[in-house]
Amino acid sequence: MADESGAITGAAPPKRPAAELAIDVEQVSLWYGTFQALFEVDLQVQSGSITALIGPSGCGKSTLLRSVNRINERLGDYVRTTGSIRVMGHDVLADGVDLAQLRKQVGMVFQRPNPLPLSIRENVLFGHRLHRADEKFSKADENQIVEEALTEVLLWDEVKDRLGQRATELSLEAQQKLCIARLLPVKPKVILMDEPTSALDPKATETLEHLLWELKGEYTILIVTHNMAQARRASEETAFMLLGRMVEHRSTEDLFLTPREQETADYIEGRYG
Amino acid sequence: MFAASALNERNRRVEGIYKALFGLMTVLLVVPVLIILGVLIAKGGPAVSFEFLFTPPTDQGRQGGILMPLIGTIWLVVVALIASVPIGVAAAIYLSEYAPENWLTRLINLAIINLAGVPSIVHALFGVGAFVVFFEFGISILAASLTLAIMTLPVVIVATRESLQAVPMAFREACWNMGATRWQTIRKVVLPNAISGILTGVILEVSRSAGETAPIMFTGAVTFLPFLPTGVLEPTMAMSLHLFTISNSVPNMPDEIKYGTALVLISMVLIMNAASIAFRVYLRGKKKW
Structure with a gap:
């Protein structure tokens, strides 16, 4: 599945022209109070690709993910970030950045599906209504938006006859798909996923991974996972982090078959985790 | 092999003693409530009628009904609600959703807890100084209701804050x-899911305000008034003060009327509390996550 990335075998991390990069993290360090969680991390994610972030618990992969849409900052001044994070070539840490705009472009999916306690339809339209409250949409327009988004996440056929049902009553798999669907109407460039299948059973995990491949191309996906088999199956490139540092970032195939660093080899062989 | 040992037997006896003890305490808790209600219904029940509720008291309350105090208490409670609910709910939203976790927030929370612990007579004296004298509202519904509002603000704030915090963080x-934005989140997701708890707090406030005597007796409630108030700057009679007066200041007061008045007052409070519970059960049934 990762054949498209076959061309970039070699140097780690792969260098590319800035124009193709959806996410370009350079020399990012991050502190929670006095605790340094990230040490001069670099990460380049090609537009339209799926990149997996792996590493043992506490290695900083979720922190890195959460700094891309700056959701870390809800903790207040306590969090301090240095370095540069660019999304589609624009600095997200710059002064003039509006967080609402940033989060519209950079959506996020969480470990536990977190649909809002509203109907399925209202969940899909939630972000759309937030960001386009100054425009008029007819009911027919909205219906179309809902259908398109739910079709894109392969959920439409399952729920089309019960769009008024509470989203929190759906199965976890359907909830997680819905959480992806509600990002789509505002046309994000990047979707961040923080262990999106860890609450799901193996069958649901498989469907969700299938969905990732469907979404790839139109959206750039950065996914944190604990599950190395998942990283192998569901990503084109994999970045391995350890103790707040980026250890190795290569095509998924290369990283798993011929890891360059000893730490990577130890981790993927399950010697720690 | 599985026969009880001496130790098992002893454990079982001790278990029985503790279970009985805790059960007894629970029964003791309920007994006073039942006795009070029973006595009030037995002695005051015959006095309470439609006529009793809607006839003005005459002969210092020895005859007639309780129209003026009943309507007066409704005035006091409604004006107190209008003053305290917006302030209390807004303050709770700030404390729960916006305030950073620092010493100032902790100090404010401490102040709220202390406000809840201030004796009602102290609130009454504050009300006299602040509303009756300083703001020149005089002995009036407004002064009494504002005093009640300040006294019950902690109830509203604490109930609101707790129901806001019960909304899972994942939704935010x-x-x-x-x-x-924070406000969009609060308006569309947090408040709709917290509303049942907020309303419970409001209803608790109502029942507490309706029963209080001290805060209103110097600020707005008077012992006898032959007419109904027509505005908030007028004094009024009130159920709690009326009961106090006819119980200890009016000689030859028929027992029936005293007990009847108490029964109406306690019924108002119990009905409000029951409504609050029923409402919460209803809303909880509707919300699922």
């Missing part, structure tokens, strides 16, 4: 991650 994060 989901909203923020879609670019919603």
